[in-house]
Amino acid sequence: MKGTNISLRAPEPADIDLIYAWENDPTVWHVSNTAAPYSRYDIEQYILNSHHDIFAAKQLRLIITDNSKADKPVGAIDLFDFDPLHGRAGIGILIDNQERSKGYASEALTMLCRYSFNTLNLHQLYCHIAPDNKVSVQLFTKAGFTLSGTCRDWTRTGNKWKDALLLQLINH
Secondary structure, three states: OEOOOEEEEOOOHHHHHHHHHHHOOOOOHHHHOOOOOOOHHHHHHHHHOOOOOHHHHOOEEEEEEEOOOOOEEEEEEEEEEEEOOOOEEEEEEEEOHHHOOOOHHHHHHHHHHHHHHHOOOOOEEEEEEOOOOHHHHHHHHHOOOEEEEEEEEEEEEOOEEEEEEEEEEEOO
């Protein structure tokens, strides 16, 4: 999928080392519900099998590339917990530390929402965001997501429990 400044594409074998680095960055584990590092082999197997249909795999990961930088990967955007019966999926975004605040996440979110509603015929998308993650809250609310509630003690970081905001975008 090609947008104005970015494209969304399937992961490729050339992305293995980059995804390995992103997935094993403990500074983002609290937002991705990761509790342990992934092996390079696990990442490689994921990419080699990522051709599976979202209806079978129940998830979709797309690599965000910058159109003006020879399609350089700058992040990833995911649909997860895909539920075709109820027409919903969770959505998450990771932008490389060096590439943040350049508008990539906003355009990728808009593109994936459009794809989710127009191609997958989903009824809603949702995300969980820590209340102190103001940048992500602003990103999703700017894209039309609305706050539906607070999930109390939703995630554990070390021995502390944190709330999570539930945001939804309904396809009317």
